[in-house]
Amino acid sequence: MKRTPAPRTIPILTLLIAVSLLAVPALADDGISSTIPHFFYGQVYNADGSNAPAGSIIVASVAGNPAGTITVAPAGRYGIDYGDGDKLLVWTPAIQPGDTIVFHIAGILAVESAVYESGGLTNLTLTASVTPTPSPTGGGGGGGGGSHEFFPVSTSTPSVPTMPVGQVSLPLSETGEVSESVTVRTSDSVGSLTVGKGTHARDANGNPLGEVTIEHAAGLPPIPPGATIGFALDCGPAGATFDPPITLTYTLSEEEWAKISDLSTLQVMWYNPGTGEWQEVPATVDPATRTVTAQISHFSLFALTWAAASPAEAATPAVAGAPGAQATQGEPGAEAPGDLPMTAIAIVAGIVVIAAAGFLLLRRR
Structure with missing residues (x-):
């Protein structure tokens, strides 16, 4: 039984x-990222209202870093006549919901910007902010097709969108808000500031702010004990405030990144002249792009710091991305060899x- x-x-x-x-x-x-790409598609126009030619490259960027590209095809359209896989996919490992996305059409800033939504699908019309002056070409060629000189067809990887160096004027609406997202960087591209569309930017007296500046600081107050200041940036004008906060980004070269013995000690700090002390600003570290990003609501002296290496550590060459890799989700090599x-x-x-x-x-x- x-x-x-x-x-x-x-x-x-x-x-x-x-x-x-x-x-x-x-x-x-x-360590799996909690964000997924934001997809865009729609119409794309030159500043004069004509269709952007087929083959023009659209670059989406966040905090001055490229986050996605697509080719205009056919003229005046991007991501429309194809499947979901051919839409403009915007994503970086450091991107967070609410980050401002700016767009460039063949290197020209678009009037429109967007706010990143994890998994979003947005129909967004893009319009070039200015009509570029066509540069002389050495080759002959009959008439017609002049607009293609403005938006050259390219199959190569697009370069990082150009942006102002040192200072930039803020476009303001009638209500005093920033009317379009702008980014300004240092001459060596280590530091950059991005002021998003809709930001209330005010000077020390509470008046609408007309421009922002960024440069490497010439002199420094006493360094916090046990810390190394790698890059100090003077953001101005002093006393300026921002609501919502704007984005401060440090972008390091491979050689500079390799000098950091422990990535988990990376910090962004600002100097408080009232107390004479350095204070930490919450920041995101991304070894994949060698960037450290912070949201700041006022201007001051900001510094990227990390723990000073001990004599033993200093004697051993640092390997970029290896120490302290657990500070960033999903970074390859974050686990010690042999660990499950x-x-x-x-x-x-x-x-x-x-x-x-x-x-x-x-x-x-």
Whole structure:
């Protein structure tokens, strides 16, 4: 006669299966980014209202860093006549909901900007802010097609959009808000400021702010104990305030990044002249792009700092991205050699528990 499981079998099996299911959520916490791309499509025009020619390159950027590109095709349209995979995909490892996205059409800033939404799908018409002056071309060629000189066809990777150096004027609406997103950088591109559309920018007296400046600081107050100041930026005018906060970004070269012995100690700090102390500003570290990004609501002296290397560490060449990599989600090499990642542990644990449950069930039968 066929035996049935004893009454205690069911609770034991239930417990084993429940334990295996509890192991699965570990997959969601194993450094997987919580953001997904924002997709865009729509019409695209020159400043005079004519269609941007097919082959023009559209570049989306966040905080001065390229975040997605697409080619205009056919004329006056991008991402419309194709499947979802051919829309303008905007994403970077450091992007966060609410970040401002600016667009360039063949290197010319678009009038429109957008706010990043994880998984968003937006129909956005883009219009070049100015009509460029065509540069002389050496080759001959008959008439016609002059507009293609403004938006040359290119199959190469587009360069980083050009942006003002040192200072930039803020376009203001009648209500005193910034009417379009602007970015300004230092001459070596290490530091940059992005003021988003809709920002209330005020000077020290509370009046609408006409321009912002950024440069490397010439002199520094005493350095915080145990810290190394790599790059200090003087943002002006002093006393200016921003609502909502604007974006300050440090972008380092491979050589500069390699000098940092422990990425987990990277900080952005501002100097408070009232107290004579340095104060930390929350920041995001992204080894993949070698950037450190902070949101700031006022202007002052800002510095990128990290812990000073000990004599033993200084004697050992640093490997870019290796130490302290756990500070950024999903960064390759963040786990020490030989360590099992949480994903593998969760999978193995789930398989073992489910196999044990099946074996026990067969044995009871």
